[in-house]
Amino acid sequence: MCSTRTCSRRVRPPEMKDASSSAVLFPDWAYKPAWSPGSRQVQLWHFLLELLGRGEGGAISWGGEWGEFVIRDPERLARLWGERKGKPHMNYDKLSRALRYYYNKRILHKTKGKRFTYRFNFSKLILVNCPRVPPPPSHQLVQSRPPSVLLAAAAAALPVCGGAAPQPAPRPFLLPCCLPKPVPSPRALHGPGPRGPSGPPPPLALALHVRANGRSPLDSAAGWDANRVGGSLFGGAKQTGIQVESRRAGSDVQMGGRV
């Protein structure tokens, strides 16, 4: 076992090749570098959405809140992730560190008080990853071209009802604002509808809402504590801190570190 940080061996990761795992939710281009700047491999949130969309209920499943998911078997999830990345020594501690880097980017939030429970911020993913959604003015969202796979991913994997019941993987559909050719789906358009009093909108409705208004219902949702919107959410969030981002964004960014 590698006992030092300098000992790292390059293992060619088993990138997704088989249709059984990739074609279900994501088109091939989703994994190309052009759609994932800075990374030539599948990203962790891709992977999580993929598992969630496949109904990989053993290791991870959707939680009760909209966008919330629960890691049922942390070590198994880590093992799966490690297999995907060719990192045999992956464990939940390391995986969760990667998840925590998503906090700064507002891709993910921790659901406090619930073990192994996190929540996707789909609105942020949509806003910054959809090329045809105009970014908010006077912000620096755009120094890199973000992957537009996100909408497809979110749309395909999102629980349509948002309830606690596990969702079968929905038919893949891709949202028009991110695609050259819209592929509307009747189910996507109508969906079964919310089940509870605070039932979430179907993903497409959310996306269209975002597209029309430039913001998402999630941004103002009471339960969503990342309510400081409008910052350069992806661009400046470095691993080492968010001070640069706060400084540059000026008035409208208020990230207090931990929430």
Add this chain to the structure above:
DNA sequence: TTCGGAATGA
């Protein structure tokens, strides 16, 4: 259990 700094790799 969760968090985030730091060093490092690709």
Add this chain to the structure above:
DNA sequence: TCATTCCGAA
């Protein structure tokens, strides 16, 4: 840029 790895702290 996105992790991976390690680790100390809460």
